[in-house]
Amino acid sequence: MSEVVASALDLESLRSFMAVAQLGTLAAAAEQRHRTVSAISMQIKRLEERLGTRLLIRSARGMTLTPAGESLMREARALLSQHDRLLARFTGQGLSGRVRFGMPEDFARELVGQILPEFMAQHPDVLLEAVTATSGELARRLERGELTLALLLDRAHRLEGGQPLWRTSPVWAAAREYVLDPTQPLPLGLHPVDCPYRAIGVEALEAEERAWYAVFTSTSVHALETAVEAGLAISVLDRERLTPAMRELGPADGLPALTGGETQLHISKRMSAASKPAVDALAALLHERLYQRGLWRERGAR
Known part of the structure; x- marks a missing residue:
């Protein structure tokens, strides 16, 4: 045979x-x-x-x-x-220890779907705990020692000493057929007060004394996107998140220009010595994958 x-x-x-x-x-x-x-x-x-x-x-x-x-x-x-x-x-090359990693909910799809599984495959003995929250809340958790590593947008609650990764591109987003009424307060879909994009939009409106009100508030970026697509609200989203059902608004539509921010990687100074090599390894992988690219460019979009 x-x-x-x-x-x-x-x-x-x-x-x-x-x-x-x-x-x-x-x-x-x-x-x-x-x-x-x-x-x-x-x-x-x-x-x-x-x-x-x-x-x-x-x-x-x-x-x-x-x-x-x-x-x-x-x-x-x-x-x-x-x-x-x-x-x-x-081979004994794997790391151990615990990594408590925080990220804005907007970033979860790309990180959880791509980078975090790659890290865990390389270091199966590391205990990874990942959470999502607004950048302001993540910053406070980092300062309290509840997180060892976090990706943060540099607004609402600023921290010193972060590693810059990429620039953000916030824009006003509305449904494709949405018609603005300049005589009425602007109906906004917003994240809670700790969200940098909320701060960017509200600061720009108040600088021009433009009236607004929150018609919809949610911690979920997907819920906000649905509210925009349905014509319920206008929101501040990253330009890369605009869908075919949305259009970008700006000064030509009577809305103030928005200023971009920066996404930074912050490492806590309060962690055990046993966990530091694992925290540094995840930080290095995030920097390698995202520096000057951002999440959407990492997955090949636009």
Whole structure:
């Protein structure tokens, strides 16, 4: 009886496939993987040949997954995670300790979907505790020692000593068919008072003595986006969050220009010595992935 040898999948090709699937472009994946675009393209081609199916197709929005690609992405994530955990455990290269990480809710989708799983796969013995809150609340928790690391916007509650990552682009957002009535107070959809975007919008309106009222308040950016799309309210969102159902307003519409801010990474000075290497490792990964790119550029949008 002849021996049947199963074809093996190349793990580095799987990692490149995952990067393209998550970031949306070959160029973004090549930058993250420290390879050329042609090398990433060749890895994807060989992976498709090995599996005998098309995994990615080029579209107006970049590279998108085929149904087979969607299925492989789910399986590959679990496979690579298990591989990295096994390697870290047997080589003794994994870190330990606890990382208590805070982020604004606006950032959760990209961080929880991409960067945090990558960190946990590399360091399976680290206890990660991630929370979302407004930047002001996160800053206070950091000062109290309740967090060891946080991504913060530099408004509402400023902290010294942060590492700058990227500039924000706040804009007035309204439903595409929304018509402003200059004789009426502006109906706003807002985060709570600790939100930097709320502060940016309110300060700009009050500087011009423009009347406004909060028609809708929520801690959820997705709820605010829904309120804007439905025409219930105007809100201050990052330009990258505008959907096809929205349009940007500005001085031509009678609204004041908005000033951008900065997203910074803050590391607490109050942590155990055992946890510091793990905190520094996550901070380094966040800096590598996000410096001068931001979250939306990290996933290949716009």
